[in-house]
Amino acid sequence: MIAITGATGHLGRATLNALSSKVPANQLIALVRDPQKATDLSAQGVQVRQGDYNDPAALQAAFQGAEKVLLISGDDLENRLQQHKNVIDAAKEAGVRHVLYTSVTNPSADSHFGASPSHVATEAYLKESSLTYTMLRNTLYLDILPMMIGDNALPSGQLYAAAGDGKVSYALRQDLAEATAAILATPGHDNQTYDLAPAPAYSFQDIAATLREVAGQPVQYVPISPEALAAGMREHHVPEPVVTMMVGLSKAMAADEFNLSSPTLEELLGRRPTDLKTFLAGVYGK
Ligand SMILES: NC(=O)c1ccc[n+]([C@@H]2O[C@H](COP(=O)([O-])OP(=O)(O)OC[C@H]3O[C@@H](n4cnc5c(N)ncnc54)[C@H](OP(=O)(O)O)[C@@H]3O)[C@@H](O)[C@H]2O)c1
Known part of the structure; x- marks a missing residue:
């Protein structure tokens, strides 16, 4: 079982x-x-x-x-x-x-x-x-991007993030679940370590460009400092542990900590993992 x-x-x-x-x-x-x-x-x-x-x-x-x-x-x-x-x-x-x-x-x-x-x-x-x-x-879920993009990016045309030029190999949570089910249902995975972080990796410049494409609206990435991110969140009364988590996450993104571009997820799924454009079109597409 x-x-x-x-x-x-x-x-x-x-x-x-x-x-x-x-x-x-x-x-x-x-x-x-x-x-x-x-x-x-x-x-x-x-x-x-x-x-x-x-x-x-x-x-x-x-x-x-x-x-x-x-x-x-x-x-x-x-x-x-x-x-x-x-x-x-x-x-x-x-x-x-x-x-x-x-x-x-x-x-x-x-x-x-x-x-x-x-x-x-x-x-x-x-x-x-x-x-x-x-x-x-x-890796980081594509599914967390709407939370990072926020409600204001499309109306204002300005996408604020503290991720610098760092790139992230995002994956859809559903794809990770399907790969995990494939591993659970088959033998041969004893004492293995799988990097489930597919290519290509995307920066916030790429996210802004893809948003422009799928939503048909002008959106510019506005890089901000981790300090500015924290100050903005505190202004909105975000709890301190969440501020700390988001600042750390952003710094890790900026430092390319999630930039891996491994083929393993695609191999396990037997198909291309869901990409940024497909995901954003599903959320923001006209
Ligand atoms: N890669 C990413 O981008 C990313 C993003 C967010 C989180 N994560 C990590 O990945 C995990 C799974 O992601 P997810 O999206 O499935 O998160 P999720 O929807 O929040 O699910 C977390 C699950 O852990 C269970 N859980 C938490 N504390 C528990 C406890 N003390 N005893 C028993 N069960 C407990 C929760 O139970 P209940 O259903 O009872 O609440 C829930 O079912 C998260 O918990 C977090 O560690 C990764």
């Missing part, structure tokens, strides 16, 4: 959906915090089991009978390293053979991106466990 954590989140749910055409539903375990959010999964025959990354006993019970666990990284940046360790330990205790972990492109303890050090530490912890592993080094 295959257990998917974060099964009521975006990536987990999309992975489960993609897996459901490859694996019988009763061979799938959805680990959820709130089973009420997963009644549709239960109705399909998926085994919905309750568990929180903070609750080792519940995790161990939830993983009973699973051969593989997909550990979807949590969103609690302060506590998630311990949470990930809890999941890995519980998987081991429950007799799981293989854990797959959603890491990040170019994980580094020195990264500007605040989430990166806990990915480094989780990868190390998983490698040191007796479990076999697959590291899914997921």
Whole structure:
């Protein structure tokens, strides 16, 4: 059986959906915090089991009978390293053979991106466990671009960002989910590390040019400093941890930390991954 954590989140749910055409539903375990959010999964025959990354006993019970666990990284940046360790330990205790972990492109303890050090530490912890592993080094989602572009770029014609000339190898979350499902459903991925960060990589100049093309409106990229980004967010009463995260993310983008252009996602999908223009046309196209 295959257990998917974060099964009521975006990536987990999309992975489960993609897996459901490859694996019988009763061979799938959805680990959820709130089973009420997963009644549709239960109705399909998926085994919905309750568990929180903070609750080792519940995790161990939830993983009973699973051969593989997909550990979807949590969103609690302060506590998630311990949470990930809890999941890995519980998987081991429950007799799981293989854990797959959603890491990040170019994980580094020195990264500007605040989430990166806990990915480094989780990868190390998983490698040191007796479990076999697959590291899914997921790049930034195309899906986060509307949040970075903001509501004002098209009306004002000015796209503000603090990403300098840095380029990012974005991927659509749905494509990452389909690749993850392909890995989960087939043998041969033991102790592999996959860079899921496809070519081409795009700068904010490229994003502005593509927006002009798909929306048919003038849009210019206006590079700003990380300090100006932080000041603007504080003016809008954005919570301080989010300001810190966005500033770090922007600095990491500017430093080309997510610029990898790896062929692996295309190989796993057996087709070209969704590109920037297709994604932006879907969101902003006329
Ligand atoms: N590459 C990128 O651009 C990018 C962007 C955003 C996030 N991420 C990372 O990738 C992960 C997956 O992305 P996503 O879009 O699927 O995020 P998401 O929709 O926020 O899903 C996160 C999932 O983690 C679960 N979770 C969080 N804390 C938990 C806990 N203590 N115990 C059990 N489950 C817990 C959530 O449970 P509930 O459903 O109960 O809330 C949710 O299902 C994120 O969590 C984050 O680490 C990557």
